[in-house]
Amino acid sequence: DVKVTQSSRYLVKRTGEKVFLECVQDMDHENMFWYRQDPGLGLRLIYFSYDVKMKEKGDIPEGYSVSREKKERFSLILESASTNQTSMYLCASSPPDRTYEQYFGPGTRLTVT
């Protein structure tokens, strides 16, 4: 069974802080993704990675960066958190030939005050 874990379920940070969200998967998947989920907007892709040290911008990369130093771990970084980054953040992974078959973590609800 694929397992995707995220470092925190709930996180509260102050405006201007640097925030790290960690994601780990245990199925040796090449692809990993970061989404944010907002009511009425569904899931929006922030960044994805198809291999170690590789990354591609998604639909809303502004204000975010990512790091993938190891295959199993994909980190999302908010360089200077702002209140409009308050959201649910979801991490996912997939096999390389089945990008649509994504396995999601439980999410991190981030509140920036």
Next chain:
Amino acid sequence: AQSVTQLDSQVPVFEEAPVELRCNYSSSVSVYLFWYVQYPNQGLQLLLKYLSGSTLVKGINGFEAEFNKSQTSFHLRKPSVHISDTAEYFCAVSRGYQKVTFGTGTKLQVIP
């Protein structure tokens, strides 16, 4: 560019009644279509997928969806819902191995 539209943000339905959650897609080329489900306080999980072949696709927990190319739709159905089906359902589209685009979600509320 590809996109999906979920016409209903919330659908209340009584337990044991049938339900249909609507999804329309937009793409100039052939696409793959999916439904994902998100139970409360959990991540999303794949419910069913259409890649090719039969237009009627069966998924987990008794759900099915029908791909209709002429109407560019991929509606999700279940003949009899249970309380445990209460969740948010996301329609999604992709072209081949490219990224998946998700709809805005439909919250299914099953009323006892």
